Amino acid sequence: MAAVLWNGGISFGGVIAFIFADLIVLPVLNIYRKYYGLKMAAFLFATFYAAMAVAALIVELIFGALGLVPAQRNARVVEASIAWDYTTWLNIAFLILAALLIWRFLKTGGPGMLRVMNRPASMGHSH
Numbered sequence: 001m002a003a004v005l006w007n008g009g010i011s012f013g014g015v016i017a018f019i020f021a022d023l024i025v026l027p028v029l030n031i032y033r034k035y036y037g038l039k040m041a042a043f044l045f046a047t048f049y050a051a052m053a054v055a056a057l058i059v060e061l062i063f064g065a066l067g068l069v070p071a072q073r074n075a076r077v078v079e080a081s082i083a084w085d086y087t088t089w090l091n092i093a094f095l096i097l098a099a100l101l102i103w104r105f106l107k108t109g110g111p112g113m114l115r116v117m118n119r120p121a122s123m124g125h126s127h
Contacts, residue, residue: 003075012069013060020052 002015010018024045033041063069082088105111 003077006075007073007077009073011060012063013056016059017052017056020055023052024048 002018005018006012006015029041029045032044036044060069
């Protein structure tokens with residue numbers, strides 16, 4: 001997406017800001033809200049947003065002053081396609097491995113163990 005923005009004419013700092021914006025996602029902000037409260041989540045959002053904007057501006061100014069911003073806007077955007085290459089076979093192999101590990105977890109009492117681990121430890125037991 002950053003390459004599409006760059007080809008579309010957005011500034012170099014704007015592309016950097018877009019990449020930094022990955023730190024500001026709603027699920028993560030929701031986690032902050034749950035753990036730290038709404039006020040702290042809003043503070044973190046504002047802090048991350050300001051850091052993103054300032055960092056992008058600094059990168060734009062420094063790279064521009066040093067002449068490091070590419071003059072050509074010819075980033076290649078490759079269309080996604082399905083291909084039977086080594087990554088496909090690795091994905092299949094690790095899906096099979098994951099299925100075997102989940103099967104083993106279920107057959108060896110994993111869910112029961114997790115239920116026990118979720119309960120508070122009783123006082124007075126010594127192991």
